[in-house]
Amino acid sequence: MCAFKYNPAASREVYNLESGKYAQQCMQCGLCAVTCPARHLMDYTPRQLFKMLFAGEVDKVLKANTPWLCTSCCLCTVRCPRGIPIIDVMHSLKHYHFEKGTKAPVATLSKVFFDSMMKRGRVFELGMTNAYYMKSGFGAIKDAMKMQDVGMAMMKAKRLPLAPPKKVKGLGDVKKIYDKAVALAKEGH
Amino acid sequence: MAYSFYPGCSMEATGKAYGVSFEAINKALGLEAKDIPDWNCCGATVVANVIGDFPQQAITARNLALAEKNGAGDILVGCSSCFMNLAWVNERFKTEPEFAQKCNEALSAAGLQYNGTLRVRHLLDVLVNDIGLDEIKARTIKPLEGLKVACYSGCQTVRGVRRPDFDDVERPKVLGQIVEAMGATAVPFTHAARCCGGSQQFTNVNMIYDLTGDVLEAAHQAGADVIVTPCPMCHMNCDAYQKKINQVKGRNYDMPVFFITQLMGVAFDLKVKELGFEHNIVSPQKILKRFGL
């Protein structure tokens, strides 16, 4: 009989992420699982994800869509009896997936958002949307066509300005802060 | 009373109606909210995915530092997502000395520094605690009698700082109090602090259909005439996606969605032109007509 083998050591990498350590304190009560509004779309609930980490199934954790479906609604976080900042753990997992080169749509969106933000210091929503579709390829554009009506309505209601926002004067400062923060983050948490 | 106002990116775009009507209320109530000079984007809920929490929080903290330097007063935020970022970073500054120190180290790269002297306040908090319900009542020229309102506070509004702050994290009541102060009826609404699906419109649109669909259904079941919210994301999902949800889910909602500032404008009898109703997608006319607008 070949039973599933626990290999907790394999998850150390994840626990060492920015907010990864909190996942260790999960007591598997399941409150987050019944709380999460996106649970029906998730491969695994947060609880299952943390249990997988205990067992050392890092590959499965890396493939899970769970963090990407987390909307940061914070409901699980205020409810978790262990006080685990689940939303922060999700952020750390997403960042981790991102660094590992995930193709998750939200990752692409996050990237174009970040680029847009770093270009002017503020986000240009229409430009960012276009960039997202450009980056995501044919499938996404097909999806976008289906959503055309929503987009048109937004345009008509003047909610998607065609011109980008003004550049922040201190954009250089934003970049400096960013660079320094990234360097500090690398030093460890 | 004076505030350092953080408008956030959406008040100039998808949440335009919020930006416009906020300005009207700002004037009417004498809030003296002035933009933080040269504020920058807080990164919403997505930038951390690319760069990690700490760098995003450092970038957000630039706004806190600028506001402190400018000295205009507490930071007032309307957008719930921005509120969550700013208020949480502020909270960390106050409760985690190590974080504060590290973040200041990052800020110092731009010659900035934040001492944690400010409070970050959501608009609802300011309305109910600084302006006060009595004042709102007194200002009400056109009581919104008979108007049944689903008060959709939204998730990040009440859970931005995670711990209970100015409202209950599960069953918010502040928005309802404001609405009732203006003479309307806040209907019992189960989804007041539920998530609308956030910014998943492009990436997982089914989530918007499901979650916002639930919110609309709950408002409908509660017999609401209108949904009122202080959150641009909630507003966009309920308003701009309503028709789509009707198609996809075979529903038939015709539920106008107002920003709280728009509704206040109506009750305070401000110029309707200044309330940004042209940016609403589900027609607000049937509501406005009831109050002679």
Next chain:
Amino acid sequence: MAKKIGVYVCTGCGIGDALDIDKVTKVAEKEYKCPVVRTHAHLCGKEGVELIKKDLEGEEGVNAVIVAGCSGRVNTDVFNFGPSVMVERVNLREHVVWCHPANDEDTDMIAEDNMRMGIVKVQKSELPEPYIEEGIVKTILVVGGGLVGLTAALEAAAAGYKVVLIEKEASLGGWVAKQYKQVALRPPYDELRENDIQDIIKQVEDNPNITVYTSAKSEGISGGPGIFEVTINQNGNTVKEKVGAIVLATGAKPYDATKLAHLGFGRFQDVVTKDQFEEMASSGKITRPSDGKEVQSVTFIQCAGSRDPEHLPYCSAECCVGSLRQALYVKEQNPDATAVIIYKDLRAAGQYEFLYKKAQSEGVVFIKGEVVGVNEAGGQVSVEAEDVVRGETVQVDSDLVVLATGMVPTTAFGEEELTVEVKEGEEAEAAAAAADTIIRSDILNLQYRQGPELPSLKYGFPDSHFICFPYESRRTGIYPAGTVRAPMDVRAAIDDAAGAALKAIQCVELTAKGAAVHPRALDFSFPEFNLSRCTQCKRCTEECPFGAINEDEKTYPLPHPTRCRRCGTCMGACPERIISFKNYSVGMIGSMLKNIEVPEEFEEKPRILVFACENDAIPALDIAGINRLEYNPWIRIIPVRCLGSLNLIWIADAMSNGFDGVMLLGCKHGDDYQCHFVKGSELAEIRLSKISETLDRLRLESERVQMRQVSIMDYDQIPKILDEFAEKLEELGPNPMKDF
């Protein structure tokens, strides 16, 4: 001194409105010729109490007071006029006007009968004189020098008592002394702390009030509370010490791991017990027994032998926290090492939650499930478990497996015997009920007729009287504390030590005054034996639930009053009726029931006698009254100290006096007994089974006498129980002996 009875009838609390008070006072004045009879509208008030005091001090010279009003369970301090004044309370409130209709002839009759019984009771009682032994000592003996024993010794010494402590090992400290680190008892709760047992030992050794005997054991304990004489054998030398009370703190032993082969013990070298693991940690390095290599991974198996019907059915209470502590040792030695805990339920309640969280934060992995197999695989020990959270069988390979073995009380080791020889024949059932299990664990070696150790209830733990109070045992003045009493962790054990020390102090203080201890604390009466008529039947010596009665050389009963709890079980047992208390006797209760007026048959007013235990049944009846629950008016209630004091003659008397039925209301018995005197209600039930034969012989239906178990919480059942019995009696018709 001749009794001069003053009767004070209170008309407050609705009594005056509901009763024909004249009838009640007339009973006292006319029938019993009480010299002073008064009524007052509010006796418990200042004026009412003054009224009584005036008669006590003034020329009336009253020296026995009967207060007819509220229950004797309330206002006890108000109606206390010092030790030289006998006070009896006649219940007219809870048992009469609050549970029967107002202004009703039948209600008045209850009040009159209660008054009659009260007066007769006083007439038949004497003021008890305290029994004070010569040469009472207040020294406290602590048996066992582990954490609990040491703490109990320090607590008692701090309260100003001398302590004698005996420990069988050469050094003090017990199980805790072998621990590497200890759990925190105060914040921060998530840190382990250095073992401070040596400091505690030093405090004990330096304390001038504490005499320590190591390498010592008790060879014999004779006497009783206040006058125990202990023979201590220290390394072959005998010393005698006199002590007043005893704290038993001999702790527990680990469950025998050789019985846990299914968990790999004995089959693989790298499967060890938690105590072996603790020793490794203390020695500085945790290594594999097989090859001496430092461990990289350790798996802890919880409930090893506990919560397992094949082994120890109970939870050992300490091992969950113990494994949290030990898993942290693994992490301390090497933060990269893996520690896995396989558990059924993690019982780390209260502040231990912080320790649990800490272990998690350090990376300890928890698997909820049942171990199904332990094998060897590639030089490691491989544990297979049903992981209930994953819903599948999982495998954990590690360098070392630690079994969190449970605890067995030190009192559980030894030959078992019964306190009473159960012979075939008529008396077998009573004997079996009276019999306690004694395990000859060679710890106390009591010189008691009922055996040398504390009786045990279950699993070898000495029966600690949990219903009434922890630390109580069935031997007065001996208080088990810590893991010998029940499985517990270090925190609970420390509390236990203090609690038992305080019980021991209470005991010596009360004994010095000549008073009873819990549950009849401050009762000064005690059983007196008229031995000239004793037939040496031994019932009293066998049935006393507290082993208070030894036998003398001529096999006559030899009572030890300081061991006695004043329950009256011996009085109920004695066929010769020669055991009595100054204020409680077979004759007294007999007279009370004979003074109840039993109407003739044609009046169609049946009478039902209820003997109700003062500990639960009487409070339940009081609460029924407080809740205004109405019940049958033919009931007459006589409170008894314990149903164990029920003497069968009372039932015979009741029947021949024309009562239509008798009901006994007493506490629950059995394994989870609630009887405050352990076995009283059970013994009463057995005695009752015997009387049914007699009744049958008299052609009286045995259903006329019944027993019910009630607890204080069953007050709402009272009307139903009594009314149903009354109905049953109605079916049977009147007692045919009524008119004789």
